[in-house]
Amino acid sequence: MISKFQIAYKSLLRKKVRTLLTVVGITLSSLVLVSLFGFNQGYEKALNHDIDNMGYQIMVMAKGCPYEAATLMLQGGKGLRYMDPGMVRDIAKRPEVQATTPILMQAFFDPNKGESGGIAGYFGVDPSSYPAMKPFLRFRKGSWFVSDTAREVVMGYEAAELEQREVGDMTMVPEKNVPLKVVGILERTGTQDDGTIFVPLKTLQQIAGTDKITTIGIKAKKDADLVRLENELYQLPDVQVVSFSQVKQTIMKLIGTARVMVLSIALIAVFIAMVGVANTVLMSVYERKQEIGILKTMGAMPHDIFVLVWTETLMLCAGGSVVGIMAAMLCNGITDLFIRRLLPYAPSGGLVAIDFRLALYTLGIILVVGLLSGLYPAWQAGRMRPLESIRSE
Incomplete structure (x- = not known):
C-alpha cells in the first residue's frame, strides 16, 4: 500500500525546479537563523571566558x-x-x-x-x-x-x-x-x-x-x-572603580542592538521562505485538481486530502531546514571569521556555538512556521468538490 509520504514525495518531484528553489529558500533561512542563535550563545560564552581570564573582575584606580x-x-x-x-x-x-x-x-x-x-x-x-x-x-x-x-x-x-x-x-x-x-x-x-x-x-x-x-x-x-x-x-x-561586569553589560547591550536588527532580517528571510512554501504547495494543489477529485470519488475524505497536502509541506520544510542546519555547522568557521571582520570588538574563542539542542530548536521553529504556512493550501485542497475538480481543466 502506498503511503501518504510516497504520494507527497512523487507530487513534489513533478516540478523539480520549483521544489528545488523552495528547498533552497528554506535552507538559507534556516542557515541564517541557526547561525544567529549560535552567535547569541557563542559570543556571550566567549566574552565570559575572556573576562574570567582577566584574573580580576574589578579595578580600582586613581580618579x-x-x-x-x-x-x-x-x-x-x-x-x-x-x-x-x-x-x-x-x-x-x-x-x-x-x-x-x-x-x-x-x-x-x-x-x-x-x-x-x-x-x-x-x-x-x-x-x-x-x-x-x-x-x-x-x-x-x-x-x-x-x-x-x-x-x-x-x-x-x-x-x-x-x-x-x-x-x-x-x-x-x-x-x-x-x-x-x-x-x-x-x-x-x-x-x-x-x-x-x-x-x-x-x-x-x-x-x-x-x-x-x-x-x-x-x-x-x-x-x-x-x-x-x-x-x-x-x-x-579619590578613586574610581571599573568593573568588568559593567564592561560586559555595556558590550552585550551594543551587541544586543545589532542582534535585534539581524534577528529581524532573519525572521524576514524565514517569512519569505515560508511564502515560497505556501506558493509551491498551493500551485501543486491547483495543478492536481482532477487527481484530488478522483481520490475523493474513490472514498478519500477531506481530512485525508488535508493531511496529504500538509505532508508535502512538512517534507519541504524538514528537508530544507536539515540541510541548512548542517551547512551552518560545516561553515561555522567561515561564519566566525566573517563576524570578526564586522565587529569592532570580538572576544577570543569561537563566536558561533551551534550545539544539538540549538539545532533541534531551530528545526522546530522552521517546521512550526512551515506547517502554519501550509494550512491554507491544505484547507483549499480538502474543501474541493469531487465533480467540479474532475471537470476542471
Whole structure:
C-alpha cells in the first residue's frame, strides 16, 4: 500500500525546479537563523571566558586615571595620578575579596618608535600576586622574575616581536636609560597582555621615582555580591572603580542592538521562505485538481486530502531546514571569521556555538512556521468538490 509520504514525495518531484528553489529558500533561512542563535550563545560564552581570564573582575584606580590616556599619548605620561599602596591592604580585608594585586602603569617616550617617536608602556606587577591572578598566561620561553627587585622584564608576544627580543637579551627603558634583562616571553593570548612589558613593581617604582601605584586588581570570591562590593569601593576617597561586569553589560547591550536588527532580517528571510512554501504547495494543489477529485470519488475524505497536502509541506520544510542546519555547522568557521571582520570588538574563542539542542530548536521553529504556512493550501485542497475538480481543466 502506498503511503501518504510516497504520494507527497512523487507530487513534489513533478516540478523539480520549483521544489528545488523552495528547498533552497528554506535552507538559507534556516542557515541564517541557526547561525544567529549560535552567535547569541557563542559570543556571550566567549566574552565570559575572556573576562574570567582577566584574573580580576574589578579595578580600582586613581580618579581620572582612565582619562589620562590622552595625556600619556601627547605628553609621555605627565600628570598621571597615583594611589597609596596602603589601600591594597585595606581592600584585601573586605570579606568579599579573595585576592588583590597592585599595579603601576608607567609610560615613557621612545624616540625609536616611528618617525616622530612613540610611547612605550610598562606594567609594574607584584611577582607574588599577579601571576596567581592570571594562571592562564603561558610562556613561550623563560619564566617570571626571580625577585620583586630584579632588573628584569617579561614581554608579551607582540611586544617581543616588535622589539625583536629573545630571552637573555637586554632592553633599555626609554628616557631613563635603565637596562633590563628579558627573562620571559609569553605565548600569544589574543588580549592586551600580548603588547605589554611586565616589570617587577618595586623595580619600576625605583625607575619612575615613585613609591605609589596606579591600579589595584581585585578578584572577588565566587559567592560574593559584586554590586555591594562595587558600591563600597565607590565610597573610597579619590578613586574610581571599573568593573568588568559593567564592561560586559555595556558590550552585550551594543551587541544586543545589532542582534535585534539581524534577528529581524532573519525572521524576514524565514517569512519569505515560508511564502515560497505556501506558493509551491498551493500551485501543486491547483495543478492536481482532477487527481484530488478522483481520490475523493474513490472514498478519500477531506481530512485525508488535508493531511496529504500538509505532508508535502512538512517534507519541504524538514528537508530544507536539515540541510541548512548542517551547512551552518560545516561553515561555522567561515561564519566566525566573517563576524570578526564586522565587529569592532570580538572576544577570543569561537563566536558561533551551534550545539544539538540549538539545532533541534531551530528545526522546530522552521517546521512550526512551515506547517502554519501550509494550512491554507491544505484547507483549499480538502474543501474541493469531487465533480467540479474532475471537470476542471
